[in-house]
Every structure is written in C-alpha cells, then in structure tokens.
Amino acid sequence: MSGIYYWVLQAPMTQPELIWMLAGERLSSGFHMYQDVVDDTGPLSAGVYWIIHLVFGKNILMYKLIAALIILFQVAYVNTLFIQYRSFEENTYIPAVVMIVLFHLSFDFLTISPSLMGGTFIVLALGQLFSQTVLQKEGSDSVLLVGVFGGIATCFHFPLVIFLPFLIVSGIVVSGFSFNQFVLSLVGYLLPIALCTLYYFWMDALPEFIFEYFFATRIIDVYPHVSLKDILVLFALPIFLSLTGYFVGIWFKMITVNQQKQRQLIIIFLIFAVFSIFLTNRRTPYQWIILIPALTYFISQIFIYLTQAKILNTFAVILFLGVPLVGYTWLAYQKSSGKLDNYAIVHQTKHEFTRGKRILVLGDDIAYYKKASLATSYLNSKLSNRILKDFDDYADMAMVYQEFLLERPEVIIDEESVFENLIQRIPQLEKLYQKTEPHIYLLK
Template sequence: MLRFFKINDPFRLIGILVLLLVYSGIYYFILQAPMIQPELIWMLAGERLSEGLHMYKDIVDDTGPLSVGTYWIIHLIFGRSLFIYKFLAAILIVFQVIYINALFIRYKSFEENTYIPAVVMLVLFHLSFDLLTLSPSLMGGTFLIMALGQLFSQTVLQKEGSDSVLLVGMFGGIAVLFHFPLIVFLPFLIVAGITISGFTFRQFILSLFGYFLPIFLCALYYFWIDSLPEFVLEYLFATRIVDVYAHVSLFYILIAFALPLVLAMIGYFVGLLFKMITVNQQKQRQLIFLYLIFALFSILLTNRQTPYQFLIILPALTYFITQIFIYLSNKRALAIFSVLLFVGVPIAGYSWLILGLQTEQLSTYIVETNSEHEISKGKSIVVLGDDIAYYKHASLATSYLNHKLSARILTDFDDYADMASVYQQFLIEKPELVIDQEGLFANLLVRIPLLAEIYQEKDTGVYYLKK
C-alpha cells in the first residue's frame, strides 16, 4: 500500500477515497457509531435559528457564530440530518487531506513528491469516531490550515506582496469565529510570522488587520441586533469561566492518541538523524513544531473535553509521521511502521469506541435514548441538566440550550431583569415539558409563583404544562 501512494499521480486520490469509505464504513455500518451530545446541540441551535431567532440573544450556547450559521443553513435545507453532518465532514476531510499534501509538494517540504502525507492524515482522522462529524473544530481547523499554507508561502518564497500576508490574518480570524479556542493562533501567527516567515512591520500590521476584520464585522452584526453583550459574554468569556463538559477523560483521550503521538516522535527524530534538509525545509519544520505547541495550548480553552477538540494537531502529526516513510530505507522497518499506521491506528480507534461503550466511559458523551425519554417525543421541552437525550425526538422551547451557561441565568435570583426575562420566555413559549435534573426549575417556581400556577410536577423532576 505504501508503494502505491509513493507515486506522484493525482489518480492516487481514488485510493484515498476508497480508504475513507472503508475506514469510515466500519465506524458507521459495523460498529454503529452513536450520535454524540454536541451533534444534538448543534442541530437544536440550527433549528432555533431557522425559526428566525438569533444566536446568543435568543439561544444560550457558546457554539461559534459561523459554525451555528452553517448548522442553520443545513437545517433549512435538510432538517435534522445526521447523515448530512457526516457527509459534509467527509468533504472537509478530503479537502484538508488534499490541501496538506499539495502544500508539502508545492513548497518542497520533502524531496519526494508523493501522496504519503495525504494517506497518513486520512488514517489519523479515524483515531476516533467523533473526528468524522461536522464539528466547529473541523470547520475552523480547515481555515487554520489555509492560514498555515499562506505562512508556508512566506517562508519559502519570501514574498513581498501583501495578498498572502492579508490572507494569513483573515483565515486565522475566520477560524476563531468557527471555534473560539483557535484564538491561541493569534500569538502563533505573530511569533511565526516575525521569527520564521520574516514579516516586516508593514506585513505584521496588515496581518493583524486581516485577523481582526472578520471578528469586527461579526461583532458589528451583533451590535446591530442589540446582542453584542451576549456575544461577548457567552462566546468569548462565559465558557472559559464555567465548568467544562468533561465528556471524555483526558486519560481516555490520551489512550486514543497514544500510537500516532509515538509515531510522530519517531518521525521527528528520523528527520533529525537521517536527513540533511535545506534552509527552507528547516524553516518549515520550525513552523510545524511551533504550530503543534500552540495547537496543544488551544485544548485548554475548549468548553467540551472530547477527542474532536484535538483535530487541529493532525497536520503536525502528519508532517512528522510522513518523515518515517520518506526518509527510512530499511524495508523491514517500513513494513512494521506501515502496519502500525494503516492497521494499528484504525483498530485503536475502533477498540476505543467499543471499550468506551462497554465500560460506559462515553455515557455522558453519546445520545442514548431509552423508555424514560419517550415522554418528550413530539413535544416542545426544556432540559435543565446534562442528559439531553430527551431532545432527540423533541424540540427546544426557550433559549436555555447550554445547561451550564443557562444555570448562570436561572439561579441569578438577585437580578430582576434576568428573572423577568425567564418568566417572559416560559410564559410566551410555554414548553410542554420541563425536565429538571438538578432542581433549578423547582427553585424558580418558588421565586416566581406565577410559573407554579401553569406547571405541575407529575414525576420527580418532570413538570408538565397545565391544560
């Protein structure tokens, strides 16, 4: 298989597509990879926007504005379709794979022009089943890779033109609007641009202008609809000060990424010991290494502890792992590493999913419905808690989508404006069912007696709208 992708022939992309279908097909058709909670959150946000509501103003959640705009368009065209999420994610994955491979070929990152980087990155995307969905991390990471490509052009060609420098900043700014943790790449662009790509002062200012332009335009939109404070608080700050959704333990995530991390370390030392590289290639190595460091820092800003948050390290892992298959000449060693990559990495991902489901390590991450969730079918509801499987066959009423962010509002009894807003939302939308998993609604009924007149608790923590 390795020999097949070593040839610089565009028809090798057919092999890439075949591998994508095989590896992904095992997740979907054999292992029956379940829906994850964030996917349901994104669908609900898109559904609310399709009703003419506005993000942050009418929906309490911290999904990026461009990401939720994408989910809105998807819902308008396809409704709640998990298949479309997977299909569009596959298109972005193929784009990233092709772009990274073309980047390494165009700027001579390796002496051989091959499709090995493409196939390496494709395999890495199958480390976990949630890397294959249309997450904000995947969408934002796509623009971040394009920004990296513009930095490569500055490193290799030493361009004096302004278009590439401007695009570096713009792609970085757009990435942030998809996925906030990618904001750590602002210092990356600054450090890499000045120390490695050799930005002049004029180029530095131009890149900063390009970076903040899309963010400013987005903030201007929310200012225009009178929800700038909500945008700033919920998207930029709130999720960094409330509790993180620890869907998957860090130890469990490290298990999933252990093998590719080891292969990347081996590839790094293979590149150092077995190959003399050019000055431009040395700069590219520094750029990728710096990229990896900042990518790891971005994990600290994530609001949900999940494997898909680590998507942005895949380009760096791809670069280092590729060095194994290009610089090593020992056939036996290449055969061993090929098996570890093409067989070991996917099997590790499949085993990780099976083990997680059997040991209930993923119980707070996946959407798994049972008989108790049937009460919400076809109703407009509010879930005040972490078990959001009730939404799978129901619609969201009121703005309280993100439980942890909503709790900040629903427990702020001293703020009369918040309490008035809460009462108005329940009075206007009148959710047919309130699932109160943490006693928030019970306290609200005490503070707002008017709500107690229209809701009745029939089961523990389950409130029905009185008819």
C-alpha cells in the same frame, strides 16, 4: 474505514452533535444566536448548522457527509502544500494517505464539529505562511490572508484564538514579516471578529455574544465527556509515530534552508495546537483534531526518508492497521464499560414521552431532545443557570417569565431543581405548569 465505526461498532450520536442540531433548528425558526439561544457555539459554526437544518433538517447523516468533504479538502490541500513548496525532495502522496488514516483515529473526528471547520482555516493560514517562507513575497495578499484565515477560524471555534500568537511568532521569526506586514496581518485577523461583533451589536445581542462566546465557558467548569487519561491512550500511538518521524528526519536527511523553516513552522504550530486544547470547554477527542496536520508532517518522514524495506513494512502495518484498530478498540471499550454514557446520547424508554414535543431540559441528560425540539433559549444548562438562578436581578426574572409565557414548553425536565426554585420566585409560573413526576413538569 469510516463504515466500521457506524455499521459495525454503531458509533452513537454525541451530546455536542445534538446541541449543534438544536441550535441550527432554533436559528432556522427565526431566532438569533446568543440572544435567543444560550450556548457558546461559535457564530460561524452556528451559521453552518443553521444552513444545514434549513436544507436537510435534523439529519445526522449530513453532518457526516459534509465533514467527509471538509476532510478530503484538508487532505488534498495539505498534500498539495507539501508538494508545491518542496517540503520533501520528492513529490509524493504519502502525507495524504497518512492524514486520512489519522482522521480515523476517533469516530468523532468524522463529524462537522467547530474544531474541524475552524481547523480548516488554520490550515489555510499555515499555507500562506509556507508561501512566505519559500517565495519570500513582498506582496501583501498572502500576509493579509494569514490574518483573515486566523480570524475566521476563531469565529468558528474560540480555542483557536491561541493561534493569534502563533501567527505573530511564526510570521516574524520564521517567515520574516516586516512591521508593516505584521500590522496588516493583525488587521486581517481582527476583521472577521469585528464583523461578527458588529452583527450582534445590530441584533442588540452584543453583551450576550461577548459573555457567552468569549468568556462564559472559559470560567465555568468544562464538560468532562471523556477522561484525559482515555484521550491520551487514544493518541499514544500517533504521538509515538510522530516522535519517531521527527528523529528520522533529523538523523537520516539533510534538509534545505526552506525545508528547515517549514519544519520550524510545523513545530511551532504543534506547540500552539496543544495549548489550544486547554481552552476547550468540552473534554472530547475531536478537540484534538487540530493536531493532525502536524502529526501528518512528522509521520510522513518515516516513509519518505527510511529505505530499509523491513522497517518500512513494520511501520506501515503499525500505521495503517494499528491506528484505526486503536480507534475501533477504544470506541468498543468505551461503550462496553459505560464510560461513553457521559458523551453519547443514550436514548432510553424514559425519553420517549417527549417525542414530537417542544421541551426544556434543565440538566445534563439532553437525550430528551433527540426526538423533540427546544423551547425557550436555554440550550446550555450551565450558561442558562446564571440567568435562571439570578433571583436578585428583577430584570432577569422578568425576562425569564416573559419567555416562559410566550414559548410555553410542553414539558420541562428539571433535573437540578432549577425550575422548582424558579416557581417559588415567580409564583405565576405555577399557574402554567403541573408537577406530574419528580423533576417533570407538564404544561396545563
């Protein structure tokens, strides 16, 4: 199914993917995240992109292959979870099959996004909550791991911070955490965040880390890569199937107390997963990937609890053919209508002159970076503007001039006239660059 996206429909590289690559490339050159790379990618996600670039270079194929391994792990773990804790009366691989199908709903589910990596640790935390529900453990290991996995997920992808109240609510209300267990879980949650904070304190980049990762893009306009209406159209069929599965589970099956607690956990999980989407700074389908474990649970109930062959066959066709077909059709329509231009990297002839050069793009058209490298720290244009446009702060202006003087980008694409205004504030920059075309500056 994945091959249709790439070999038939020729799914493009997305803007976030290119940004992750550029961040990994710059980190592999000895720079530090947030201090030398102005962006809001999670610290652990940035570390993964750094390692990928060190080993494989600027290779989009590796993003797909590593993502496939993570997806297979999630699928195997979730299915094992349902079997181990008797979520359904019979041991079955139906949830695994359903989950694989759901991962093919959108082409950007199949890349190694911070949402995918962070969501994996949320799933691991969910597994520890399942163990508390079924086994009623008195030990502290699983309680601690619930918090640790949640904290690690937040360090991968900030919107997953919303799962802190999920862990608290589900731990106390459903899994029956005592006060001591709650405190232990909270300490475990804060531990990974504290370690990241300590690292950036040592790197003298703590203010940048706090502002860029935790606050900046939550108060700056989101990147509307895909409209909310288009995303809802994409998810309409899985949501319909999930609602059907939920009512099938209520009407056609009496469940045990432990299964009832697990259902409550999944419902609470789904509610907080939806809330996490509102914290995202890029409106894209892959931000919704965190919904897949909950959708899998409810959709699986259709095929486990229903017994009428004709109805089962109908739902099987809807799921196994309908869901991927919706994804394929959605991508084809987005490409043909031009709506994907705000999300995809559309590399045109005008971008070719930056090939092999160290450049800086001050604007939204980051396709110039596809065959070039980032010079200076200003990767995220919206975050960078708070520095580059802060003309009244002499410390910022001195730092900007020093950075341009040291790194000297060969080409500057100034789509928003940021550099033009900067030259007026720092006339020394005019000695370094020559304006050759509207919004394009070349190093002299």
